Amino acid sequence: MMAGAHIRRTLRAAFFVCLAVLVLVSAPDLSWAAVAHQGGGGLKEWIAGFNFGSGALIINPVIIFIQWTNFIILLLVLNKFLYKPLWAVIEKRNGQIAGDLKSAERDKSESQGYITQYEDSLAEIRREGAETMAALQQEINEAGRKRIEEIRIQTSRELEEARASIASEAATAASELEKRAKEFAGQIANRLAGRRIA
Numbered sequence: 178m179m180a181g182a183h184i185r186r187t188l189r190a191a192f193f194v195c196l197a198v199l200v201l202v203s204a205p206d207l208s209w210a211a212v213a214h215q216g217g218g219g220l221k222e223w224i225a226g227f228n229f230g231s232g233a234l235i236i237n238p239v240i241i242f243i244q245w246t247n248f249i250i251l252l253l254v255l256n257k258f259l260y261k262p263l264w265a266v267i268e269k270r271n272g273q274i275a276g277d278l279k280s281a282e283r284d285k286s287e288s289q290g291y292i293t294q295y296e297d298s299l300a301e302i303r304r305e306g307a308e309t310m311a312a313l314q315q316e317i318n319e320a321g322r323k324r325i326e327e328i329r330i331q332t333s334r335e336l337e338e339a340r341a342s343i344a345s346e347a348a349t350a351a352s353e354l355e356k357r358a359k360e361f362a363g364q365i366a367n368r369l370a371g372r373r374i375a
């Protein structure tokens with residue numbers, strides 16, 4: 178919006194400068210020029226009166242002065258309406274770029290901090306996981322040993338009970354067998370004695 182206003186002012190100033198030059202060149206007779214040239218007929222003849230040299234190289238100080246004046250006016254107008262606003266926009270953008278670079282650098286260092294924090298947290302989690310796995314493995318081994326010991330004790334007890342039961346049954350069977358053996362022996366003796374008697 179501001180650049181458009183500066184461009185319009187620059188174009189307006191350039192138009193008026195060109196209009197003034199056209200008026201000066203197209204005027205048939207200017208009184209101050211005619212008086213200075215003494216009877217010349219117009220601006221062109223008055224200006225031609227200051228020429229130095231001849232042929233292809235003619236130097237006219239008035240033309241050079243007019244060109245320098247035109248150049249300085251053009252330079253002042255361009256400086257006011259083009260260069261200063263352009264430099265202001267460039268400086269503003271440079272400030273924005275510098276601010277963006279600082280912000281990007283700050284964000285980069287902040288993200289580096291987050292990355293370092295993440296890596297430290299990850300290492301801590303891995304260490305805790307390894308410790309937990311070792312403790313769990315030790316707990317599993319301890320539970321396995323306890324279970325094996327319990328099974329061994331239970332098996333020993335059951336084996337002792339089985340031995341006691343077998344010994345008790347063997348004693349019962351032996352006493353039963355002895356009792357029956359006595360009965361059989363008595364029966365056999367009775368039969369043998371009865372045959373002898375009979």
